[in-house]
Ligand code: SF4
């Protein structure tokens with residue numbers, strides 16, 4: 001019996017000098033994998049325009065039905081995104097999200113990106129619904145607006161205006 | 170010879186009726202041949218080459234859409250060659266097609282996407298930049314065109330030419346620069362423009378109202394029936410998050426044939442208008458205060474009770490109901506007759522006299538087979554638009570189309586317009602009837618009367634009566650469409666048709682009457698009439714109540730002490746603005762049940778917020794007597810209630826439970842309709858007899874006192890229906906407020922010259938003490954001697970000049986500038 005006791009204490013003693021597995025979490029954070037999928041962000045082009053065009057493909061790709069996109073037409077004077085369409089409402093319910101990344105994969109403009117941020121705890125359910133205010137980045141990214149794909153939007157144009165430069169020479 | 174042929178498609182024997190196209194024949198066998206330009210309702214043109222198939226014996230692949238089935242034909246649709254060709258066609262179509270799918274409204278229901286996915290090459294070999302064309306072109310009132318996306322299948326232009334028979338849309342430019350456009354200076358403002366959105370196999374033509382509202386996969390779809398006019402086209406309501414996002418057609422070959430008019434398709438945003446009344450309102454002095462339903466109903470009940478106590482139940486009148494479902498209309502008349510006890514109830518709010526006619530029941534598909542279509546004082550494009558497509562098609566195929574009346578219908582198909590003033594219409598028809606009956610009339614051309622018609626030949630340049638008589642003599646199938654505005658005209662029309670019947674043997678004669686509101690016929694069958702009980706049963710002799718005109722007169726004279734209006738903005742719709750004004754200001758207690766605070770509702774003592782059509786379930790009767798059912802598609806909204814619920818609650822507040830659940834009411838209505846049904850259609854009512862239905866004959870054609878202005882000239886004022894005119898539905902709809910007709914006075918060039926009026930000049934139309942100033946427009950379409958104004962237009966209320974009919978003599982004079990400035 002003493003033998004067993006000594007063995008147990010020995011194990012404890014040995015473990016005491018091993019490298020610690022636990023982290024002092026709020027002060028020390030765990031290393032995350034390079035492709036860790038955390039909170040979403042909606043990126044901006046280098047010229048500051050939003051990359052999201054409100055296509056709703058992320059919404060339909062999401063297996064958890066966590067995303068809601070409401071598109072609208074851009075104001076030609078003050079566009080949100082290149083081209084005619086943008087998302088005037090964009091919501092992700094982080095409580096529903098399973099961080100599968102399918103939305104990111106579906107996004108045709110690479111606007112949607114899952115960051116490595118994981119600290120999403122909060123006190124109410126409502127506060128877990130992230131809107132445009134928390135999802136759209138304030139900073140720009142190195143992406144450039146692709147040419148041809150999103151021609152500048154001038155608003156609806158009358159049928160019989162001067163056709164001018166637009167038909168290719 | 171048999172009518173079917175047997176052919177082999179992909180090794181399978183297929184039986185198909187002779188003359189069928191290969192695409193449809195393959196579909197019968199469950200084999201899909203991909204198409205772009207082909208559409209079964211349009212003539213095949215074979216421009217896109219997507220449908221190429223191999224036919225044995227043919228040197229080259231042939232387009233299936235332009236090939237008809239033949240006996241013994243051997244077709245292959247899935248060979249390597251065909252697969253290769255399809256890839257080639259798709260690659261070619263995508264050559265200059267922009268990468269717009271993520272922002273394109275068609276995405277998710279786009280044949281180009283689907284076919285590319287199914288038959289196209291997986292990758293693109295294109296490395297040079299795509300051609301650029303204009304995007305977001307404002308094609309018309311409701312449509313945005315993206316020139317880059319168009320694949321030039323020409324479905325839209327073919328629809329415009331073959332179905333709408335208008336020919337405004339054309340293909341402009343040549344070769345790779347080709348694009349869809351309109352003739353220079355024109356906009357695409359057809360009443361049927363919305364259909365090209367559904368026809369377009371790509372996202373080149375999209376709806377302004379639905380622009381960037383959602384994706385097909387996030388819409389929940391509810392089948393419904395359009396309530397904007399009495400045709401009753403079948404529609405599909407697409408909701409997103411409980412909001413009506415768009416309206417699509419739901420093909421019913423017997424009613425709409427898959428088409429919708431723009432009013433039906435685009436006039437839906439009023440349902441979510443912020444201007445809707447959302448709470449019962451009670452008048453306190455000059456203002457309204459919002460109150461609870463209980464309070465509002467109690468107030469109405471106590472006021473009605475005191476009116477009944479002091480003046481008897483006959484001092485209460487009920488007007489409206491042409492847009493209610495049959496069940497609601499039935500409850501409505503129960504409220505009036507049982508709970509209140511008054512016989513005064515009428516659904517007619519716009520001066521129509523006759524809504525249905527048992528005599529010569531007409532069906533919409535009668536028009537398809539007609540060889541003569543006679544329009545009597547009616548503008549089908551404005552009053553029954555989708556049915557007008559059948560008329561246009563009939564005329565294009567060679568049927569004689571004759572229009573009688575004070576306003577030209579403005580068709581682009583061959584037709585004869587015979588200008589006849591409403592006052593002379595009955596006589597005109599009666600004379601035509603005797604000519605047809607006599608079987609002669611050739612020698613009488615000289616003395617043919619065009620009573621009431623203005624001097625000079627009409628635009629048709631033919632003698633009208635002779636043309637009509639000649640057409641009717643040889644006709645086998647006649648469809649008469651009548652506006653129902655004057656019972657005497659109806660009787661004359663009956664005589665004319667009787668005359669045709671006598672001379673013929675197997676003739677089919679039918680009459681269609683577009684009601685003034687979507688369910689006028691249903692309301693009539695449910696007894697929302699002073700002279701008829703539910704089921705067209707006449708009331709006992711002498712017990713008939715007052716009709717709308719009678720009630721208004723009684724109210725104006727102070728004999729009616731309470732008026733209850735349901736969805737009736739009489740100030741706008743009733744052709745005697747002065748009478749309405751007097752009646753509404755005189756009547757001591759006015760209840761208005763409506764969606765919006767219309768000018769009529771603003772005069773009310775109590776306003777009850779009703780729910781829009783999408784929140785109702787029940788049945789409707791369309792203009793041919795077809796019963797169509799709708800289901801509740803949407804909740805009534807926080808504080809509005811469906812009309813039926815309001816009637817029931819009010820009856821209860823009156824202490825008269827109608828002691829019927831909605832199921833019982835539904836059952837009774839069904840029973841009533843079944844009783845009325847002949848050959849699957851609800852029959853019409855009998856034509857009112859010579860004695861008139863108690864109502865004083867409309868004072869149409871008589872002047873209301875004479876202003877006797879020295880500088881004025883007397884012209885006949887003709888107020889014409891306009892599809893986009895009238896109704897809170899149009900006024901409070903962002904898509905429609907812009908296209909609503911503006912009030913204007915339209916003159917024939919000769920009259921304008923005589924009066925010294927130029928386009929845009931302010932002109933004063935006056936009748937008695939009432940005068941209205943409108944900007945002038947000049948159009949050769951207008952009959953000489955008349956001045957045309959649109960009904961329900963934005964601007965001064967023209968019905969102030971009318972006296973019960975939609976036409977009246979007025980004095981016209983040009984306003985001198987000082988007076989205006
Ligand atoms: S990560 Fe997955 S579950 Fe979360 S929003 Fe995206 S698609 Fe939906």
Ligand code: SF4
Nearest residue numbers: 052053055056058107
């Ligand atoms: S995030 Fe991407 S996929 Fe989602 S709506 Fe925006 S552009 Fe479309």
Ligand code: SF4
Nearest residue numbers: 319320322323325369
């Ligand atoms: S606009 Fe649409 S329907 Fe018209 S030709 Fe182009 S692709 Fe066809």
Ligand code: SF4
Nearest residue numbers: 395398402430433555
């Ligand atoms: S024709 Fe009448 S029923 Fe049909 S869509 Fe137009 S308004 Fe509605």
Ligand code: FES
Nearest residue numbers: 206215217218234
């Ligand atoms: S579908 Fe046959 S050629 Fe277009």
